[in-house]
Amino acid sequence: MKQYFREWSVAVSLVVLLLALAALAPEFFKPNQLIAILTTAAPVLIAACGMSLVITCRHIDISIGSQFALCSILAGLAAGAEWPMAAVAGVAILSGATFGAFNGVMVAGLGLPSIVVTLATMVTWRELLRWWREGAFVRDLPRDFQWFGLTQAAGQALLLATAATVFLLVVFAMKHLSGGRFVYAVGSDAEAARLAGIRPRLVTFCVFVLMGTFTGLAALLNAIRFPDVDPKTGQGLELQVIAAAVVGGVAISGGRGKLWGVLAGVLLLSCIAPALVFLKAPPQWEKAIQGSIILLAVAADGWRSAKEGSRT
């Protein structure tokens, strides 16, 4: 309990929010409404899985919003060229992996600070997309693009199942596979990990490639919810995802973090906007509340560790 203070406190906050909604606005719990919230949150969750790996490895990636937009557009164009859906998915995921590999080469290969590298790639990819597409939507997509050509209900179910599978796989890998433990080891102390026979730079590179892959998958799952693809999609996604991971207890100093906490963080942050609507509060408060949650969550941690520090 004490060790997982943050994870529990986020889960409790989520439950409190849901109870408050149950008391004040029971119409929030209509199945349609809940599924809409979950399908919006699912792509964010997948990106947050990747971000948790990156942050656990003591790096950060602020370029995923731009990667997300590029992957969405590329997937849309592939679908528009009548490619089969499997190939479209491949395009989104592989292009994501390529962008991730580029960051990985810069960070792991050349040893550059990840925040600066991804700041540069964030600006470059976003402006490259604007230059190339000039803000044009990808329209007139074939019918089997939206919801994979299934009915909306089946499409939503498939989307949620994919997100859940990816999440559980990452949870399993981080706990039981040596690769997952390597990420924790490198994030805790890269030099100690190297002496223990782990190759920190290889691990870092793989983490960035995974981040890109997850971003591509998230972009695909986000794009199929709509009949056409918006080139401005994913703006600010990086901060939303980092916020979810941090609120969920992933330590920015590396080496610590549980995926379950991240799940609670994603759900908590994605419930705020609809909750404001149902509580008839002005929706413009969403960002301010998100910011307060981030500050409160880290302040609670800091306060606790300061108290413990003075006790010992």
Place this chain on the structure above:
Amino acid sequence: MSRLHTVARRASEGIVRAINVARRFELYRSEPLLAIVLLVEVLIFSRTGANFATTGNAFEILRLSTEIGLLALVMTPIILTGGIDLSVGSLLGLCAILFGKLWRDAELSPWIAATCTLAIGAAGGGLNALLITRLRLPPLIVTLGSFSLFRGLAEAITRGVDNFTGFPESFLFLGEGAQVPIFAAVAVGVWLMVHRTTFGRAFRAIGFSPEGARYAGIPVERRLTLAYVFAGAVAALAALIYVARVGQAKADAGTGYELLAITAVVLGGASIFGGTGTVHGTLLGVVVLAVLKVGLTLSDQPSELAGILTGALLLVVLSGEAVARLFSERLGRAKIARP
């Protein structure tokens, strides 16, 4: 085969020699590299851009880059301490609309409203400083939170639609050229603080090692507080200049400015891990970015190209040193291994 081998060896030795020459003259330091980039930019744009090489345009470039320049200037001490402040752009937005609110709805005179705005900015920086120093939280996360909080408050106060216009002429002159001397004054002030006072040395020392700085008798918490509060106050000043230049205050003022400011500081040679960096490097970075933007516009190039080139420039400048190091390490090792 062996001839090919000789050619390859000659070539690699040539590369190593070139790298060593570049190192001796410190060409890998950012300032000389940036000065060269600036020179190239000016040469190219004075050919392609109509009216580029005029004094009027030079003044215009300074006028347009004042806000980002101010943010980059105060970001420099923060990055020197090994911190970062993502919230300055949002704080600029919040200060802009609070200034509008104070002037229009509380009916204060523009100058009293401006003074209050500066105090609000300092308080915003103070919130960051409090969380960073008292609770020992990482600046990246604290300012990520206040980034959302400040922008969110700005959106909530204006409900996303309200904006403030019709400021008196006596205030608007702040954005019509009067900001350039203010910018120059702040630049000189920050340069003196960072390079000629013990404060500046304290920032570097904290960036190298906070624990070491503490043992050396530096009041680490007070110096960090100074850096973040100063950044908040100057973000408010930038907000006033922004409002005066654009003529209106909206909740989205200054979106993305924090990233441009950080880009300028890093281009200017500051290490994001703290400890090294100069104010004149930052100023060069600001000018290089501003000239790139204005020059491309005057040369009828799409504005996106400026963003692409900014990102590429950042990557090239950063990886230049890293690639050179890798090259000379690899080749140095190969030389020893050769019988």
